[in-house]
Amino acid sequence: MLKISPSILAADFTSLRSEMADVVRGGADWLHIDVMDGLFVPNISIGLPVLESIRKATDAFLDVHLMIDRPRRYVQAFCDAGADLLTFHVEAAQPQDITEAIAQVKRAGKKVGLVLKPRTPAECLLPWLDTLDLVLVMTVEPGFGAQKFMEDQLPKLRLVRRMADRAGLHPDIEVDGGITAVTAPLVAEAGANVLVAGSAVFGKPDRAAAIAALRNACAAFA
Numbered sequence: 001m002l003k004i005s006p007s008i009l010a011a012d013f014t015s016l017r018s019e020m021a022d023v024v025r026g027g028a029d030w031l032h033i034d035v036m037d038g039l040f041v042p043n044i045s046i047g048l049p050v051l052e053s054i055r056k057a058t059d060a061f062l063d064v065h066l067m068i069d070r071p072r073r074y075v076q077a078f079c080d081a082g083a084d085l086l087t088f089h090v091e092a093a094q095p096q097d098i099t100e101a102i103a104q105v106k107r108a109g110k111k112v113g114l115v116l117k118p119r120t121p122a123e124c125l126l127p128w129l130d131t132l133d134l135v136l137v138m139t140v141e142p143g144f145g146a147q148k149f150m151e152d153q154l155p156k157l158r159l160v161r162r163m164a165d166r167a168g169l170h171p172d173i174e175v176d177g178g179i180t181a182v183t184a185p186l187v188a189e190a191g192a193n194v195l196v197a198g199s200a201v202f203g204k205p206d207r208a209a210a211i212a213a214l215r216n217a218c219a220a221f222a
């Protein structure tokens with residue numbers, strides 16, 4: 001089943017409660033929350049206090065994308081602050097810390113995923129693939145919204161889907177960056193079933209129509 005996860009990075013932060021309510025009413029399945037530390041990516045966004053407020057303001061499933069260095073230091077705090085799914089980057093930590101961070105999220109009873117930057121090969125997931133609820137394939141360089149979709153990530157998406165199938169695993173496969181009604185069918189065909197969309201949802205006046213347009217564009221693959 002196709003899921004749409006609007007990224008609040010493209011919302012009006014001064015009206016976050018109503019912005020979130022608007023997309024949930026408009027048919028969003030999850031809310032995507034981008035956490036940036038100014039080190040792992042060259043931008044700073046939001047952190048724990050904002051997530052805590054969001055958790056109080058909505059019952060929606062919170063898909064929290066950590067773009068931070070050495071995420072193990074913070075996974076417990078983000079679970080406690082209300083994440084339902086926590087994803088962090090395979091490039092951001094040493095292997096033993098990734099293993100431990102995954103275990104910590106699971107112990108907290110939350111879902112866990114690993115993220116691949118565009119230049120990171122799919123094979124980097126292999127040591128952890130059987131422990132993951134979700135794999136997130138970036139389709140832009142992380143750090144900023146409203147960038148151009150990288151079509152050269154489609155083969156990697158297909159490979160992740162094939163690796164999971166071969167191992168008899170069924171993780172959700174999420175894509176993030178440059179997703180629009182034009183690019184959505186490309187990623188859905190390649191195996192993605194969770195679409196993050198920032199500007200393509202929050203950037204439009206009618207969010208319900210924007211979400212419906214993404215879904216309709218993928219109707220052949222959902």
Ligand code: DX5
Nearest residue numbers: 007142143145146178198199
């Ligand atoms: C980029 C973030 C994305 C971003 C997507 O680093 O991880 O979630 O908000 O924005 P759009 O959909 O506008 O490309």
Ligand code: ZN
Nearest residue numbers: 034065176196
């Ligand atoms: Zn993101």
